[in-house]
Amino acid sequence: MADDASTLRKGPDDWSSRERTPGTPPRVIVIGAGVAGLSTGCYAQMSGARTRIFEKHVLPGGCCTAWSRDGYLFDYCIEWLIGTAPGNDAHQVWRELGALDGKTVTNFELFNKVEDESGRSVTFYNDPDRLEAHLLAISPADAPLIRAFTRDLKRFIAIDLYPFLTAPALRSVRERAATLRTVLPAFRLFWRTAATPMHVFADKFQDPLLRRAFRNIFFQDPEGFPLLPYLFNMAAACHLNAGFPQGGSLGLSRSIEERYLGLGGHVTYRARTEKVLVENDRAIGVELRNGKRYFAEHVVSAADGHTTVYGLLGGRYTGPRIDKLYTDLLQRPGTLFPAVVSAFVGLRGDFDPGEAHSTTHLLTEEDGKQLPGALQNSLVVQARSRYCDGFAPAGRSVLHCTYFSDYAYWKELRTRDRKEYRQRKHEVADFVRTFLERRSPGITDRIDLIDVASPATTHRYTGNHNGSILAWKAFSDADDVAARLVGRDRMRLPGLTGFSMAGQWVGMGGLIRAASTGRFAVQYLCRELGLEFRAWESEATEPWHSGKLGHLPQLDRWSAREDTSS
Known part of the structure; x- marks a missing residue:
């Protein structure tokens, strides 16, 4: 450049x-x-x-980042971006950095959908009233917990707290006072939701699907998160302040x-x-x-x-x-955010328009064992072509399938035996293909390619310890x-x-x-x-256009049609 x-x-x-x-x-x-x-x-x-x-x-x-294969763009990182709506300090940072210049922003009405092995599902709408009605229809017996969660969500929606402009040690008396004016009235809310682990809250639900679904609002269970970040990010999404930039x-x-x-x-x-x-x-x-x-x-x-x-x-x-x-x-253990395996699927035609843009599929234990290095029995499927135009050639679309995985597993494989390492990646691609066919019969015939990136790939190209993205x-x-x-x-x-x-x-x-x-x-x-x-x-x-992405090198010399990557 x-x-x-x-x-x-x-x-x-x-x-x-x-x-x-x-x-x-x-x-x-x-x-x-x-x-x-x-x-x-x-x-x-x-x-x-x-x-x-x-x-x-x-x-x-x-x-x-992102990379390209046969005209497809595989977008690796953003699932939602705090600061996409005007009028807050997070947005000011992005405007100062030119990050949103000339761009449109895509917002979704839901944060994520969670579906179990039997086909029952929970949709986590960003609007608290719609979410409450939906959850009550699923499990009326859990009404007190449901109303407690949506009540807290409404309180977070009313709070504007994005402390991203001034370094902590340099904040002025006025800045500290402004923060206190925001925090003190909601102190008990912050304290209680920060002190309540999500798994403790979720385990109180009588409905077994809700017990599992709440853990996966953030696509997979980060294990150890309290209620606070879920409420904060869903509140931001309700304000259209957690969208996806063009x-x-x-x-x-x-x-x-x-x-x-x-x-x-x-x-x-x-x-x-x-x-x-x-x-x-x-x-x-x-x-x-x-x-x-x-x-x-x-x-x-x-x-x-x-x-x-x-x-x-x-x-x-x-x-x-x-x-x-x-x-x-x-x-x-549990201090680093887990690494992920990504399987990008290039698809002729569109993904099922009736599907949510993002769905966490809860897997049986048998299915979970088929995913190499998996840490949880779940697979996230996102219709990335709905996030932004330009991710696929005309008449085609891209799915992004991910799961939390063990970096050590992939690192040891790649170091010891490259052939076996590639074989495990073939197994990821095969599982994704079979799973999608089970969900949408006939989809296999429309798959152009499947590109798999492991935690070892993340470490190679970014240097992040243990391939941890966050x-x-x-x-x-x-x-x-x-x-x-x-x-x-x-x-x-x-x-x-x-x-x-x-x-x-x-x-x-x-x-x-x-x-x-x-x-x-x-x-x-x-x-x-x-x-x-x-x-x-x-x-x-200047309006954003795909030419601004510049040259997109392929990460290796393997054919994308062989379902391999770096």
């Missing part, structure tokens, strides 16, 4: 020099062109710094990349950072795999957290919080530790200056959180570099 020559024409070529050119703005190097890295670059450019982003892949976005995942990343380049930044792709250069306990630059060194007054890593701390910095700068996260919690699981033991890393430690490592971290490994998962950590990191480093933090909304108005 940009080459070195374009940067040289715009400013001094002093990135290879230990000292910056006199009279020029401070230099900031960002490691990783995911959403957090691009956000960091955008806000640093707006605040008067000069920046360079080094990315090991050929595309921006990290996990917020262009999808890679479209979002490309739009932020376009904004960054328009602000004068530069991205170098196929540039893997091998280490952060440190002198007298101060980060002074980076060294790439090709041996080239680049220098700056500040370095921000928006890459995988474990790789950053123990790889790029050799484990030299840790402390109680870092040790807690990366030597204790990282290995503790990193630390919210509301786990890691949540409080990471919050202190952002607030008290100001996203810095003990004993190291001139360096900070951004992204989901410090700010928890979710795209708006990733973007906000870039904003926070720049607010903190502006204090260090003597710059005034500045941000303004993008004024670009």
Whole structure:
């Protein structure tokens, strides 16, 4: 998207020099062109710094990406995006980053549908009144629990709380007071729903389908989540503030990349950072795999957290919080958000128009055992072509089938025996084909291709530890530790200056959180570099079109018609 020559024409070529050119703005190097890295670059450019982003892949976005096969676009990441409706702080962040420039947004009337083995189903409508009527029709005996849930949902719908503009340690008295005015009247609601695990709440239902369905509102059971995030996200969807942006995942990343380049930044792709250069306990630059060194007054890593701390910095700068996260919690079961297996299905014609855009199918134990590395007996089927135009050639559609899976299972297979690894992926494709045929007889004859990506694929292309897309699981033991890393430690490592971290490994998962950590990191480093933090909304108005996705490389050399992938 940009080459070195374009940067040289715009400013001094002093990135290879230990000292910056006199009279020029401070230099900031960002490691990783995911959403957090691009956000960091955008806000640093707006605040008067000069920046360079080094990315090991050929595309921006990290996990917020897509790839192509035979005219199909396989959108990997976004299922809903907080901040798609105007009038809140989350939306302001996306407008500042240009993420929604010229785009339409698709909103659905339901969050997810859950169907059991016998065909009984629950539809989780975003509208609380419609949801309540639907649930009462399924199980009148569960009326008290149903009404309690929808009553809480209505209370969340009335709350506007999106704290994504100012880093915690820098919030003014006015900002803190505004937050208190929102939180205090609903304190008991927040406390109670944060302290009530979803599985404890769901187990109170008399109807066995409701007991299982509530756990899977978020497509599969994240295990350990309390009620609060379910209510918060369904409330956002009710406000049309959790929609799907035109262009999808890679479209979002490309739009932020376009904004960054328009602000004068530069991205170098196929540039893997091998280490952060440190002198007298101060980060002074980076060294790439090709041996080239680049220098700056500040370095921000928006890459995988474990790789950053123990790889790029050799484990030299840790402390109680870092040790807690990366030597204790990282290995503790249930602390990382599970990895997923994705099976994209290219289909001639449309998927059953009577089906919901997203359905979690609860499987029998026998069926669950047929899914390699599965952690739960369920399969999510999403009609992705309804989310956005351009995901399939004319007259065709795309399904995205996913399930939580064990990274270690796939990593060991791929390391030990590539042939067996590919065979397991064939088994995923075969199961999906058989399952879809069982649900919609005749659909097999319309399948063009099935493309399977494993957790090992995610790790290879993004570097995310254990292939986890969302990193630390919210509301786990890691949540409080990471919050202190952002607030008290100001996203810095003990004993190291001139360096900070951004992204989901410090700010928890979710795209708006990733973007906000870039904003926070720049607010903190502006204090260090003597710059005034500045941000303004993008004024670009050109309508989004698929040409903005750029070149879409295939991830491997295997034929998509052989049901294989990387």
